[in-house]
Amino acid sequence: MTAATTPPARTGRPAKRVAIDRAARVVFGREGYIRASVDSIAAEAHVSKRTIYNHYQDKEQLLLCVLKESTHAVAEHQEELIDRHLASPVDLEAELVALGCALATPQSGFKEHFALVRVIFAEASRLPGEVTDSWRTEGPGRTQARLARHFATLSAAGRLRTDEPQEAAAHFTQLVTSEAYERSFHGALPLPADELEALVTAGVRAFLRLYGARS
Amino acid sequence: MTAATTPPARTGRPAKRVAIDRAARVVFGREGYIRASVDSIAAEAHVSKRTIYNHYQDKEQLLLCVLKESTHAVAEHQEELIDRHLASPVDLEAELVALGCALATPQSGFKEHFALVRVIFAEASRLPGEVTDSWRTEGPGRTQARLARHFATLSAAGRLRTDEPQEAAAHFTQLVTSEAYERSFHGALPLPADELEALVTAGVRAFLRLYGARS
DNA sequence: CTTCGATTGCACCGTCCGGTTTACTTTCTG
DNA sequence: CAGAAAGTAAACCGGACGGTGCAATCGAAG
Incomplete structure (x- = not known):
């Protein structure tokens, strides 16, 4: 609902992806792996939970990916x-x-x-x-x-x-x-x-x- | 069911208590605070979950007590x-x-x-x-x-x-x-x-x- | 034996969570 | 414009968890 007005820019595919990664980094870091719920990560990223599962197989894969980046x-x-x-x-x-x-x-x-x-x-x-x-x-x-x-x-x-x-x-x-x-x-x-x-x-x-x- | 045969010994009151503490130490250490469920601690201590809540107000108090001991x-x-x-x-x-x-x-x-x-x-x-x-x-x-x-x-x-x-x-x-x-x-x-x-x-x-x- | 406190098993409540389904809307592309 | 690709909201499922209520049980002291 937030990025709706602003044209999402032609950055292409990874636009939402980087938002997810950033949000996951923030929430995982703040709450730890188990406390961090996928719902809260989705909220932090201003993204539907389903979108997260479109990009990542499950919560653990999301963590591993973000760990590697960090x-x-x-x-x-x-x-x-x-x-x-x-x-x-x-x-x-x-x-x-x-x-x-x-x-x-x-x-x-x-x-x-x-x-x-x-x-x-x-x-x-x-x-x-x-x-x-x-x-x-x-x-x-x-x-x-x-x-x-x-x-x-x-x-x-x-x-x-x-x-x-x-x-x-x-x-x-x-x-x-x-x-x-x-x-x-x-x-x-x-x-x-x-x-x-x-x-x-x-x-x-x-x-x-x-x-x-x-x- | 285990300590049933052996006479619980007249060690007195804290018999179950030390079992709870030991089990909590083991399970908290192995699983971390959130992953460690009170049920699994009770099982490890061969004790009813209700008994744990008779000795400790909640899960956090149990952790704090065990941390101090350790x-x-x-x-x-x-x-x-x-x-x-x-x-x-x-x-x-x-x-x-x-x-x-x-x-x-x-x-x-x-x-x-x-x-x-x-x-x-x-x-x-x-x-x-x-x-x-x-x-x-x-x-x-x-x-x-x-x-x-x-x-x-x-x-x-x-x-x-x-x-x-x-x-x-x-x-x-x-x-x-x-x-x-x-x-x-x-x-x-x-x-x-x-x-x-x-x-x-x-x-x-x-x-x-x-x-x-x-x- | 009776009594009393500690313990037990178990069902139960409300909540939360990971993950899926569905149906709908948006956005880009050809 | 047509259609695919991506995103969205919301309900939903099965399971686990923290914590409570309660009736039954056990063990020892009187």
Whole structure:
């Protein structure tokens, strides 16, 4: 009833589809898989429930599709953050702190995607193994690899000191973001900005004690 | 029908109660809060559903009660592990590795308790704030404090080197256990023993590079 | 044995949910 | 314009669930 007046645009087929996907992402993230009813997803998408079942076989397929999308969205967003802060850092410590804060607190329109990551954790034991596996490789795996690449470059430039950038990247995420993640229940509850910054700066200092250039 | 033959013992009133609690812990942990039906909990406890509602006001109160119990059980178990490995360590690195493995993989009858921790994460945004808060202080907070105490002692004995045992304890859990936690989806999926040991030993080595005695 | 409280089985209520059916309308295309 | 493709609203189905009412039962204490 909403899109009736506005000509649906000649974007073509996937017009309703993207609305469904967006709505499913929102509702799944907000309610979790079971609480999210197909009716509420349809309402959120301003779409008939039948239309959802025209696009997806059942509720689970809808979830899996949306999970896959979100995995890529989060990964690309984080890769972008990493590049932005580590491409040519002037004050390395400050950039690492800023990057850590950005990675640990999903901002802008990505909260829904991070909420879906929580769904992956909640449903992990009930999801097909290929889903959890591909999430790890396409999600955290990609950001960790991107981190490692930058660390290798920085090490070659004398800004860091490590022979194993992979391990350094792992230690960065562990020291800098893992506690903020857990403290905020994976982003489900808000973490005061000052606490976040304290956690991240402490982690970055430890990281630089491990891998800083001037020892 | 099961306890009919055996005399219910004069343990007194809470006989059925503990059965209910145990069953709720098992089923909530296995299925999550919503999937766990009160009927299935009653079946697992070999108890009438009506009896559950004689002991608890509703399903949510049952969950909250069981969560509180599990918080303490996990905390005590982990404190015990910490004491056992760090009371008088001969080979400190080996003990730290063993402790890290023990902390990162819930064994014996504690898997159900750890499964409930997953429920806390899954329901965090829908739980009363006091519940999540008290979980943090009574759960991870206690184990971290116990770790810090041992690190302070070890530092005084010259086995470690840190002025801030609190921070050292945080970095230990982050470097040693956090990745194993995330890799296993908080214990929901099994993590191969060799991978676990590799993660933990790498974390311990980094920890000792940060806080080891001989530098 | 009687009494009393705890427990039990079971039917029941209202609700919600995943998914389907049907009949109708819209929109694009040729 | 004709007709296919897509969308819509609404009723509907079978099943599950949280929670209650109630009569019957059990076990121990007096």
